[in-house]
Amino acid sequence: MLYIKCPHCGMRPQIEFSYGGDASVKRPELNKEISDQEWDNFVYNRKSLRGKHLELWQHISGCRQWIKVERDTATHEIFKTFKADEEVA
Amino acid sequence: MSQDFRLESVGLINRDKKLSFKFNGKKYFGYEGDTLASALLANGVHLVGRSFKYHRPRGFFGAGVDEPYAIVQLYRNNETEPNIKATEQELFEGLEAKSVNCWPSVDFDIGAINNFLKIFLPAGFYYKTFMWPKSFWYRIYEPFIRKAAGLGVASTKHDKERYEHKYEYCDLLIAGSGPSGLSSAYAAAKNGAKVILAEDKPRFGGSLLTSDVNIGNQSGKDWAEGIISELKTMPNVVVKNRSQIFGYYDHNMLVMSEKVSDHLPKTKKYHPNKRLWYIRAKEVLISSGSIERPIVFGNNDTPGVMLSSAAKEYLKVYGVLVGKNPLIFTNNDSGYETAIEFQKHGVQPVILDSRKNPESEIIDEAKSLGINIKYSYVVVAAQGYKKVKSADIASISDDKKQLGKIENIKCDCICVSGFWTPSIHLASQSGNKTKFKEEIDAFVPGTSKQQETTLGAANGVFSLEETLHTSFAKGRELSKKITENDNEVSIPNVVEKKSSQHDKFWCVPLPAGKNYKRFLDFQNDVAVSDIEIAIREGYRSIEHVKRYTTLGMATDQGKTSNLNGLQLVSEIENKVVPAVGHTTFRPPYTPISIGAIVGREVGKHSKPTRKSPMHAWHEKNNAVFVDAGVWLRPRYYKRGNENLFEGSKREAKNVRTNVGVCDVTTLGKIDIKGPDAAELLNRVYTNAWLKLPVGKARYGVMLREDGIVMDDGTTTRISENHYHMTTTTAQAANVLSHLEYYLQLVWPELNVNVVSTTEQWAGAAIAGPKSRDVLQKLFPNLDVSNEGLPFMGYIEGDLFGVKARIFRISFSGELAYEVNVESDYGNFMWQKIMEVGEEFEIQPYGTEALSTLRIEMGHVAGSELDGRTIPYDNALEGLVSKKKDFIGKRSLQRPAFTEDNRQRIVGVVPLDKKTSIPEGSHLVKDAKATLPNPKLGHVSASCWSVEYDNPFSLAILKDGKNMIGEKLFAMSPLKNKVIPVEIVSSHYVDPKGERVRS
Structure with a gap:
């Protein structure tokens, strides 16, 4: 079970969180014309990386904040966690 | 009763406390502090089971967690547990255990015939033998294997332990x-x-x-x-x-x-x-x-062959001699330690050391005690069937390839030490x-x-x-x-005897003309020859060799066998062991009972139970409850001998004719506040929300980004910047997360707060032609006329001193209202409703009647919004705004979503107007077509229409728009039913929706 540092609450066990997928995906702006391919990429296409991956988690049984977690998908090592609005270097 | 193999005053057991126990029906005695294994050995019992594949007799090999053999079925406090290692099970008064994997008894085991058929049971035997004919697997092979295999029987009773x-x-x-x-x-x-x-x-x-x-x-x-x-x-x-x-x-x-x-x-x-x-x-x-590792030799699985460290533990901890004529076979100094303990306690062992002339303090001590030591000597094979009787021994050449002349010496146990595996x-x-x-x-x-x-x-x-x-x-x-x-701690002075280098020797060669089984994995009966076959057949990776031969796969996970297996593979492959590598170590290290893993989460504790504030009233009034997610909801309120069908029909009919009340507390409720609340709703729902006036509710549908309907519900504008959203019971948590996702990550610029208020409000839906009369009685000072509180209107009122929210919304399709009060007043509200409603013949109704009412109205719910349908499929395309953008809108342009003959909700009525259609039935054109019969759609929800008194179902049907009037078949192979049906409009009752506005 992972041990995740919620930037708001501190170290918490994985059972308090729910996974939210790739954090690098940006939703296209509203009311903007976009191609099928761009929309397809946003809704469906994910890289399924091995290694360092920036992902979303929600501290669902805690502060309910969505956070960004930089995690290695192969080793589960967590390098850093960020608040939702924090810039990821 | 004397214990022949128990030493006087040696060991850590409590000799003041004698314990009686039974093994295979026979009564024995042991002492507090014994394990089942040590107590049996003290009584001279070595035969405890039969091996997995060949049913060869099995004794004790170790003294702890590494034990591959002594697995028993345990009986304790009227319960039974399989897979217990006798070497780990502590003795208690009245313990009962039985051998496993033998029938009819451990002494006479019919399966042992496999031992003589063993040339037909090589590695990969199951894969090779039971493959054909295919149809035999389920009928013959599998039941047979299941009967023959297995190391014990799980109890079928409910586990009362905590x-x-x-x-x-x-x-x-x-x-x-x-x-x-x-x-x-x-x-x-x-x-x-x-x-x-x-x-x-x-x-x-x-x-x-x-x-x-x-x-x-x-x-x-x-x-x-x-x-x-x-x-x-x-x-x-x-x-x-x-x-x-x-x-x-x-x-x-x-x-x-x-x-x-x-x-x-x-x-x-x-x-x-x-x-x-x-x-x-x-x-x-x-x-x-x-853990000490064995040396491999012929018949090395005979009861009485065990690890030398185990023999030492039985002696020093339990005061038990595993034999009175022990043979110690070692390639290092550890065997000497065991021999010295035997010697000190009056038993003369013989040591066979594979090394030529080792020297160390320990060896010197053994020599000085006069122990008989033979250097460059090995055990070639153990002799004896149910117990070691003697050993064939021989000298061995320095290169460990040639055996000298074979001699037979008497012994009653062989204690093996092949050095140590961390x-x-x-x-x-x-x-x-x-x-x-x-x-x-x-x-x-x-x-x-x-x-x-x-x-x-x-x-x-x-x-x-x-x-x-x-x-x-x-x-x-x-x-x-x-x-x-x-803080400094002083390290104590240590006195230990220095030992010498062990011999890199782990397997005794077969003597000419002999074909002894030399076992590597004792629990799974994997012998040297099996590994040889696997490699000959092309298995190279150690992981493949493991799975093909089952080496190291048993409940002991190869604690004593893995390294010798690796040595063998590396030798045959002519590789070094590190190049072969070891198989992955996975948890658990040792079998863990399922009960421990499950913990308290069994039965009603397997999930939390949520109850509405009116639960006690429902209970008192004969509600039959149903699980709705983790909520308990009344399914119907039983009157007399009514069954579900009769009860729900009565309740639904009463709503259509008089008035009913339903507990809708379980609906998800989300409080939305902030200057941008309307903007959020406008982006989340498919329809327009910017112009909803204060005091009005609106029905909305929300999509996922992929265009699939996520949830539906009404949202009411309580005040300028304050909205009350309702979700379905099932999706409440997901919708909240969904809103939080967009607010926190996608549109953080929106100034909105969302919070779940599901548990803060108790809700009652009052539905039926007489519902306005009930409402008027509840709120005598309010104008609840059609003009004062029109359809989709919202007002606040005072319910006998309790602040209440009143929504004129309807799921049943009747004139209906939903009243919310703070949860603590839920029961009070409910009782007042029942009180004032009495004169209008009010009846509570449960989820079954609720379903009936919504189905015959063609209102969609979870069974249609099943994560596979878009608004059009649910006849909700009228709610999809063409002007504004919203979550998931772009996906609705996908070609499959805009196809002309796309699936759509329809009504289904059986031609005989009698036969109920099972939910999940497939709709097909031709009931007799060859399988697989092309499916045109599926029945999503069924009810007995109280309006027309015949069965009615909703279905999602291909090209549903053009199918009205068609005759099809509803097929349910599960229920073995084929029902001729007619496709009708999904709005079976009040298609124009006049009642809700009346």
Whole structure:
């Protein structure tokens, strides 16, 4: 079970969180014309990386904040966690 | 009754407490502190089971967790448990155990015929034999294999035992209480670190209990006792015996199974049977020791052949002689230690040492005691069927290839020592890159991945002095990092005998003309010849060899067999062992009972139960409850002998004719506040929300980004910047997360707050033509006329002194209102409704009537919004705005979503107007078409229409728009039904929706 540092609450066990997928995906702006391919990429296409991956988690049984977690998908090592609005270097 | 093999006044058992027990129906005695294994051995019982494949007789091989043979079925307190190692099971008064894998008895086992058929049962036997003909698998092979295989029977009764889970955090978790565990725990504890020390056996001390060493001028055992009693007094230390750390998971979380009650005749009141500890440790010290490995020789599975360390443990801990005429077969000094113990207790052993002329202090001691030692000698084969009677022995050449003349010597046990295998399981599970240590012919932990350090024998260090020094230092160093204390502890003086180099020899060659089975894996009957076959047949990877031969796959997970298997593969393949590599160590280290893993989460505790504030009233009024997610909701209120069908029909009919009331507290409720609340709703819902006036509700549909309907519900504008959203019961949590996602990550610029208020409001839906009369009585001062409170209107009122929210919304399709009050007043509200409603013949109605009402109205619910349908499919396309953008809108342009003959909701009526259509039935054109019959759609929800008094169903049907009036068949192979049906509009009742507006 992972041990995740919620930037708001501190170290918490994985059972308090729910996974939210790739954090690098940006939703296209509203009311903007976009191609099928761009929309397809946003809704469906994910890289399924091995290694360092920036992902979303929600501290669902805690502060309910969505956070960004930089995690290695192969080793589960967590390098850093960020608040939702924090810039990821 | 005398115990022939029990020594007087030797061992750590309590001779004042005699215990009686039964094995295979026969009564024996043992003592408190015995294991089932030691007590049986004290009584001279060596035959305890039959092997898995060949049903060969099985005895005891080890004395602990590594035991491959002595697996029994245990009976305790009117319950039975399979898969119990007799070497781990502590004796208690009245214990009963039976042998497994034998029929009709362990002495005469019919399956043993396999032993004589063994040339037909080679590696991969199952894969090769039971493949054809295919149809035989289910009917003949599988039932046969299931009957023949297996190591015991699980109980079919409900497990009455209680199992607990515990979460714990500590600075240092120490696995194993041998010399390294004790010294590192002590040093860390002295630095004030929070320490948990776990020992899988009942007694602390590990190898110190049996080794002949001196620490700080006392015996190893006494020193261990002293340390443990001091640790027990320290508030920052938890010491746990009977506790096996069996898994090392991510981020330094380890799981430990504590056997709280297994050693007792009956679990004490308020005690669990087992306790599972989830421990998050800052640092882990693995001091799990090592397990002796066997040397492979002919018939090395005969009862009476066992590890020399086990023989020593039985003698020193339990005062039990495993034989009176022991033969010790060793390639290192450990065998001598066992021989010396035998000799000291009046039994003359013979030592066969594969080495030519080894020299050491231990060997000198054995010599001085006059023990008969034969150098460059090996056991070629054990003789005897149910028990060792003699051994064929021979001298062996220096290159270990040639055997000398075979002699037979009498013996009643053969104690084998092939040197030591560090227990690296936990380190390996943590991700440690293990490495092969040439000097000890075994893998040891290498580079740590997590915060873990392996010490002592588990790290391949067999010198006690070195172990104590490194362990004290490590415990001090690691705890200092955490607590910043640095207290010096003096390291005691150690006296131990130095040993000499072991012999790199692990398998005795077969003598010419003999074809003895030489077993590697004792529990799964994997012999040298099986590995040879696997490699001949092309299996190269050790992982494949394992799966093909089942080497190391049994409940002991190859604790005694893996390394010898690797040696064999590397020899045949002409590779070095590290190049072959070892198979992956996976948790659990040893079998863990399912009950412990499940913990308290069984039966009604398997999930939380949510009840509405009106639950007690429902109970009192004969509600029959149904699970709705984790909620308990009344399904119908039983009157007399009514069944579900009759009761729900009565309730639904009463709503259509008079008035009914339904508990709708379970609906998800989300409070939305902020200047941008309308904007959020406008983006989340498919329809327009910017112009909804205060005091009005609106029905909305929300999509996922992929265009699929996520949820529906009404949202009401309470005041300028304040909205009350309702969701379906099932999607409440997901919708909240969904809103939070967009607010926190996608559109953080929106100034909106959302919070769940599901539990803050109790809700009652009052529905039916007379509902306005009931409402007027509830709120005599309010104008609840069609003009005062029109359809989709909202007002607030005073319900006999309680503030209430009144929504004119309808799920039933009737004139209806929903009244919300704060949860604490829910019951009060409900009673008032029933009171004032009496004169209008009000009846409560449950979820079954609720479904009936919505189905015949064609209102969609979870069975249509099933994660596969878009708004059009549910006839909700009218709610999809063409002007504004919203979540998921772009996906609705997908070609498949805009196809002309796209699936759509329809109504389904059986032609005979009698036969109910099972939900899930497929709609097909031709009932007799060859399979697979093309499916046109499926029935999503069925009811008995109270309006028309005949069955009615909703279905999602291909090209539903153009199918009205068509005749199809509803087929349910599960229910074995084929029903001719007609497709009708989904709006079966009041298609124009006049009632809700009346």
